[in-house]
Amino acid sequence: MERTDAELIKAVLDGDSASFEPLIQKYSPRVFAAARRYARRESEVDDIAQEVWIKAFQKLGSFRGEAPFEHWLMRLAVRICYDFLREHQRNRENSFSELSQEEGDWLDRHAAAPESASESAEAARTLVRRLMEQLSPPARLIITLLELEEKSVKEIARLTGWSVPLVKVRAFRARAEMRKQLAQLEKRKYL
């Protein structure tokens, strides 16, 4: 019979480290999906996921069992992703200076007739990826959680450890920062 998360965690805390492996197998897809939102290179994604699991193992003693293990783990994952963004803040590329032909065409189509520019186009995806890379770490984290993963303000506060008013303020600033980046993109394209 398959052991529950609580049983596995208790076994790990009692010294049976091998019981941690089923937890890694079960929840790694979620950790990897979260990490891929913030890191582009697979080696970086791998590093983030490894750090999440190593920290989870080290801090397992502080898991109270009041909320599901997955929630606790994802909180840890979000905080490690945020730390990753802050560490790599200086490496952000100024990538709007070199738009590809497809991206330029997509922007032209959007400027001429917005409804004709499909959001499922590959050019739109690469553009938004570049745009996200231009944002500051808190702005990128908030936009990802709020707009892409469609989480509520309360959920974001729980995940990040920020207060609800701080999440609201950062969400407002993040949207403004995104619009500023889009305005710069427009300038580079059309001036």
Place this chain on the structure above:
Amino acid sequence: MDLNNLQKKLLAAARADSPSDRVPYAFEKRVMARLGRSPVRDLGALWAQALWRATAPCAAIMLLLGAWAVFAPDPQVGSTDFSEDFENTVLAAVVQDSGSDYVW
């Protein structure tokens, strides 16, 4: 260009482009190899947890004792003051000797 519309379109594109949840082969083996020893129980966290759990019972006991101190009947009512009794006992010998001719 309508920037709000462009922003909405790009966010919709990002939402549609959900990341893969693929896990590299034998990832769990790699992590397990890096985990050397069993995790240490966080004694600080356990102590804090125990203290928080003790808060409610302690507050209840404090309130009960407070209420008892205020509303319980005073057993001393009607009897003489304890300090007066004590003083009489201590000074009893002096009071007895005061009738004699002995001078201090």
